[in-house]
Amino acid sequence: MREGLQEDRDDGEEELLQKALRAPETDLRAFEQLILCYQKRIVADCRYMTRDESNAEDLAQEVFVKAFFGLSGFEGRSSFRHWLQRIKVHHCLNHIKKQEGKKRVSIDDGAVEESEQFQVPPTAHRDFEAMDDRERIAAILESLPSTLRVPLVMRDMDEISYEEIATSLHIGLSAVKMRIKRAREEFRRRYASA
Amino acid sequence: MSDQPIPKSSALSDEDPAAGEPIAELKELERETSAFFVRGVRKKIHRRTTTSQLLSFSWQMPGMAFAALGNMVIHILSALTIRKGE
Numbered sequence: 001m002r003e004g005l006q007e008d009r010d011d012g013e014e015e016l017l018q019k020a021l022r023a024p025e026t027d028l029r030a031f032e033q034l035i036l037c038y039q040k041r042i043v044a045d046c047r048y049m050t051r052d053e054s055n056a057e058d059l060a061q062e063v064f065v066k067a068f069f070g071l072s073g074f075e076g077r078s079s080f081r082h083w084l085q086r087i088k089v090h091h092c093l094n095h096i097k098k099q100e101g102k103k104r105v106s107i108d109d110g111a112v113e114e115s116e117q118f119q120v121p122p123t124a125h126r127d128f129e130a131m132d133d134r135e136r137i138a139a140i141l142e143s144l145p146s147t148l149r150v151p152l153v154m155r156d157m158d159e160i161s162y163e164e165i166a167t168s169l170h171i172g173l174s175a176v177k178m179r180i181k182r183a184r185e186e187f188r189r190r191y192a193s194a
Numbered sequence: 195m196s197d198q199p200i201p202k203s204s205a206l207s208d209e210d211p212a213a214g215e216p217i218a219e220l221k222e223l224e225r226e227t228s229a230f231f232v233r234g235v236r237k238k239i240h241r242r243t244t245t246s247q248l249l250s251f252s253w254q255m256p257g258m259a260f261a262a263l264g265n266m267v268i269h270i271l272s273a274l275t276i277r278k279g280e
Binding site: 025028032035036039040041043044047048056057058060061062064065068069133134137138141152153156157159184187188191 | 218223227235238
């Protein structure tokens with residue numbers, strides 16, 4: 001049943017994509033329908049990847065703008081969703097680099113994990129009980145350090161392959177696997193103790 | 195942005211067993227957007243289109259002016275040649 005619904009949704013999105021590809025540059029109607037399909041997801045991705053509440057919507061909007069101008073280069077060899085996610089990943093990573101460049105730390109720096117600013121505030125756990133499950137998951141995700149959170153979001157929210165995560169983060173494949181494993185363990189531990 | 199197919203080798207393969215709950219919930223994680231989200235995208239697209247049109251116009255402008263000037267010179271010279279012939 002769920003698979004059937006998913007197929008219907010995919011067909012609908014494929015039709016919208018074809019309309020958007022055929023539309024003249026001034027006609028944004030079909031593309032706006034695609035935005036409506038993905039906006040919540042992309043905003044959430046931007047939010048949890050960058051941990052930047054104030055800029056998440058702005059980042060997501062820029063992702064869609066980039067997608068619009070890159071649409072003519074989309075050849076359909078991967079799904080539109082994956083293509084959009086890759087634009088989002090690169091855009092968010094650039095944003096993180098800019099932000100962290102200002103703070104003079106890097107997400108690829110292992111020492112960052114020990115840094116005080118990436119530690120969970122002791123009060124953070126206390127509030128988890130009052131939240132519903134979805135909110136709790138979001139709060140735990142947000143509380144993870146960047147070195148763990150970013151690969152986890154890429155893998156478990158965006159379903160990006162390990163190889164591509166390694167390429168995007170400029171780290172080795174084994175490092176990616178290790179970070180994702182640790183991120184999942186840490187996520188489960190915090191979820192269980194919440 | 196290239197749209198090469200994403201390798202599915204590690205998408206829930208043997209080396210990546212299903213993450214299970216609550217990690218699986220991450221796939222469904224969404225956030226409400228403001229009512230002006232789509233309008234914001236539209237504005238940014240229009241702004242960028244206008245900027246690129248202005249830029250391309252400013253690149254073409256000197257060429258167009260030069261071509262118009264060249265045409266004028268040709269017209270004047272041909273008019274002078276006709277007058278001389280008379």
